Amino acid sequence: MGREFIPIFSEWAKQYDETVKGKDEEYREVFLHYPELLANIAEKAGDSVIEFGSGTGNLTLELIRRKKTVFAIEPSAAMRQVAEAKPELSQVTFIDGDMEQFPQINFPIDTIVSSYVFHHLNETEKQRVIKRYKALLSEGGKVIIGDTMFLSPEHKESILRQAIKANHLRLAADLQREYYPLIPDIETYFRANGFTSRFKQINAFVWLVEARGEKE
Numbered sequence: 555m556g557r558e559f560i561p562i563f564s565e566w567a568k569q570y571d572e573t574v575k576g577k578d579e580e581y582r583e584v585f586l587h588y589p590e591l592l593a594n595i596a597e598k599a600g601d602s603v604i605e606f607g608s609g610t611g612n613l614t615l616e617l618i619r620r621k622k623t624v625f626a627i628e629p630s631a632a633m634r635q636v637a638e639a640k641p642e643l644s645q646v647t648f649i650d651g652d653m654e655q656f657p658q659i660n661f662p663i664d665t666i667v668s669s670y671v672f673h674h675l676n677e678t679e680k681q682r683v684i685k686r687y688k689a690l691l692s693e694g695g696k697v698i699i700g701d702t703m704f705l706s707p708e709h710k711e712s713i714l715r716q717a718i719k720a721n722h723l724r725l726a727a728d729l730q731r732e733y734y735p736l737i738p739d740i741e742t743y744f745r746a747n748g749f750t751s752r753f754k755q756i757n758a759f760v761w762l763v764e765a766r767g768e769k770e
Contacts, residue, residue, distance in 0.1 A: 560630050567632035570610050580722040584702065586757040591700045592616045592669060594754075598698050598764055600664035604690070606653045607671030611637030614646060617667075625659050627651040653683050664692045669700040670760075673734045680735065681743050688747045691767055697749065699763040700756065703735045710734065713759070737761065 566573070576582045596616035601623060608614050608626035610633055617624045619642075627649045628634050634648040649657060653668070653675060666687050675683060687697055704710040710729070717726040737753055740763060744751040749765040756762055 564630050564632040567610065567630065567636050570633070570636070571612070574612065580717075580725045583757060584725070584759045587760075588612075591756050591760065591762060594762055595667050595669060595698050595700055596620050596622070598665075598696070599667055600696065602661060602663050603665045603667055604659060604663050606656075606666065606668045607674070608637060608648060609633045609670075611640055611643045611646070611648070613667065613669045614648075615640070615642055618642065618646065623661070625649060625661070625663075627653075627656045654679065654686075659690075662692050663690055664695045665698060666691065666696070667698045670702070672699050672701045673703070673732050676733045677735070677739065680733075680740070681746075684743050684747050684749070688749065688767055693767065694769045695767050697744070697763075697765045699765075700760060701735075701763075702759040703737050703740065703761050703763075705737055707736070710736070 572578070573581055574585045574588045576585060592613045593616055595613060597620070599617060599622055603617055603622050604625045604627065605614055605617065606627050608628040611626070614624055614626045614637065624646060626637070626646055628637070629650065629652040631650070634650070637643055637648055651657060653671070672680065684697070704713065714726060714729050717729060741751050744765040748768045750768060751763055751765040754762040
């Protein structure tokens with residue numbers, strides 16, 4: 555369910571916003587065009603949104619600025635604390651939960667979003683949550699994901715070798731530890747659950763996925 559990574563994010567919480575601004579050299583390429591990615595997700599989202607892994611609230615803020623109704627779900631208390639301290643997010647309730655275990659939302663939802671989160675699920679969990687999200691969404695609803703993913707195992711291995719060669723050892727360990735998906739697999743998982751998906755590359759690591767549920 556990805557909760558095994560909470561200690562990492564709890565430690566990272568106070569520095570996360572500096573990292574996404576490119577202040578950490580190892581992760582600079584991973585977060586290249588980060589503001590544009592968040593804006594793109596927010597612009598594509600419908601009016602009522604569940605955000606999984608809301609972290610320090612950066613995507614939440616983009617959604618709120620566009621007058622969306624947002625249910626922000628985040629498992630790390632340290633991350634929630636940073637988000638709650640941001641004045642523009644003072645009216646947002648950040649909910650304790652993760653991509654699989656979260657309180658029932660008694661409100662029609664037309665979009666589910668996440669950024670830099672989906673890779674915390676293993677392949678079985680990815681398939682399971684996509685099936686569940688289809689049931690949660692209104693007819694024709696969307697799942698929008700921004701995350702690191704790869705075209706093939708060879709592509710992933712090439713990126714890993716580049717990280718090691720650059721002595722970006724924390725990034726290399728991250729790429730080996732977590733469950734970064736392959737694009738063909740993600741497309742298959744969505745198609746199996748009645749979604750049509752589109753992929754757009756953001757940088758050398760990150761892709762934007764927009765999966766729309768087919769109307770019955």
